[in-house]
Amino acid sequence: MSDSAVDTDEVEHVAELARVDLTEEEINAFTTQFADILAYFDALDEVPAVEHEPELVNVMRRDEVTGSLDQSEALQNAPETEDGQFKGPRVS
C-alpha cells in the first residue's frame, strides 16, 4: 500500500494551504479518493532518473512602450472597488 496514506487531518491541512473551505462530506469523500489516486501516482517511483538538459535560452525583445488595459477596464470585473483600486477583505 501507499506510504502516503491520507487521513482527514491531512486533507484539511492541504485545503487550508490551498485556501479552499470544504464541507465535512467533501473532506470524507476526498480522503477516500486521494488514497486511491495517490496510490496510483506512487508508481512514479519506478521511473528512472532521466538525463535532460532543458532547451531554454533567454529570448529578448525590444523594450518598447505599448498600450495596455486602462484602469477602468482592469477594474470592470472586480466585485468591489474604491478610488480606482481593487478592494479586498479588511485586515485587522
Next chain:
Amino acid sequence: MDLNTFITAKQVNPEIESDTETTLPLDGVTVAIKDNISTAGVRTTCGSAMLSDYVPPYDATVVERLKQAGATIVGKTNMDEFGMGGTTETSAYGPTKNPVDTDHVPGGSSGGSAAAVASGAADVALGSDTGGSVRNPAAFCGVVGIKPTYGLVSRYGLIAYANSLEQIGPIASTVQEAAELLDVISGPDPHDATTRFDNGETSISDINPPDSDSDSDTITSHPATPKTYAAAADEDVSGMTVGVVTDLLDGADDRVVETFRAAIAELESQGIEIVEVSLDSLEHAVQAYYVIAMSEASSNLARFDGVRYGPAGGATENSNETIPNVDANVDDGNWNDSFAAVRDIGFGEEVKRRILLGTYALSAGYHEKYYDKAQDAREWVKQDFETAFEKADVLATPTMPVLPPAIGESLEDPLKLYLMDANTVPVNLANLPAISVPAGEVDGLPVGFQAIGPAFGEEIIIQVAAAVE
C-alpha cells in the same frame, strides 16, 4: 432538442468583410468558441460559477485572428469546469449531450465545441487541449480535432489550467476545414513568449536574441509561416510509414481496437507501410500528466480570490449576506478565511479535487516524490517518442480507449475517468501535434483514430488523417 451546447449564445460579426478584390479565408464561416477563450465584451465563464459574470476586456489572439479572417462567432461553448474533465459533466452549467446519441456524453473538456460542429450549430469551433480536451470530444462526437505542437498557436487570452501542456486547437467536420482553421489561428504572437519565433527546425539554443541593428524579422518567422496546412490534406500518402503504438491497444475496448485496425488496413491499402512500435514510458504517462497538470492548476487557480473577479469576497462589512456559511472571523479581517469561503462557493468538486492534489504534490516532503518524478517521466516520454519517430513518420492509436460513456455513468470514480486519457496525454507531455479523425462507429457511437506527428509535423498528420477520412 437542446443539447446545452452553448453557455452564452451571442453572435459577433467579423471586423472586416470580404470585398470584390479579396476573399477572406473564413468569409461566411460560423465559429463556436470554447468558453475559456477570452472574447471582448462577451461573458467568458470557463464553465465555472467563479466566473459567471466575468466579461473579458480584451480578445484572445486567436479570436482577434478569427475576426480578421472574416469569421462570424456564434457563441461560447460549454466545457468541463476550467477544462478539468473528459465528459463536459463537471460544468457548472450542466452537461452537454452528444448530438450523435443524446444519452451519451460528448466527451470533454471541449464538449460544447465538438457538439456545436457535430450538430451543425457552427461550421467549425475552437477548443483547448491540455491532456486531450480537443481530440477526446472530436472522437466522441464523430468530428475532426487537432492538438497543435506546443508553441504553434498563441495561448494569449486562454484562461490557464496547465500552461506547459495546453494549446488551442480547431474542431471541424472535415480534415480540410480543421486545417483551414489551423492556418488562421497559428503563428507567432508577441503576447505569448511560448509561441515560436523561429522556424521550429533549429534547436532553440541556436537562436540569437534579436539584433538591435537589423530590423528584426524574427516576428514573421514561425513554423506556420511558410506552410499552408489546408494544402496538406490533398497530398499523396503512399510510401509513408505509420507506427501503431501497441502499448495503447492493450487496455482499449475490443470494439474500438477492431475499428482502429480496420482504419489501419485501409491506410495499408493506400500504400502506407505499417510497423509496430512500443514505448515503455507510456505506462507512467497518465500519472505524470495528472501530477503536472494538477500542480500547475493549483498555482494558476490561486488568482481566483474574489477580489479582481468572481463572487464578492468579504470586501464589505455585510459579506455574510452574500456568502453562505462564511466563518465569523471574515469580518475580523482574516484574508485567508475570506478567500477560502469564496473558493468554496465558486469552485466545483473536480476543480477542488485537482487544486488540493496539486497543492499536495508540490508541498514540502512530497515535491520530490511526485512533482520531480513526474518531470522525469515527462522527459522519458519525450525521448521515447523521438526514438519511435526514427522508425515511423507518424504514430497511430485509437483516440479514446473506450466508447462515449452514458451521461452520469463516469462521475463516481475520478481515477477511472483519469485513466480514460491514456492515449491522449502522452502527446501533451511531449509537446507534439496530434489529430483525431473519425474511424467508424460501434453500436451507433463514433470511434476516433489518432495520428501523432513529430514536433511541428502538422502537415504530415493532416495528410494521414485525410487518408483515413
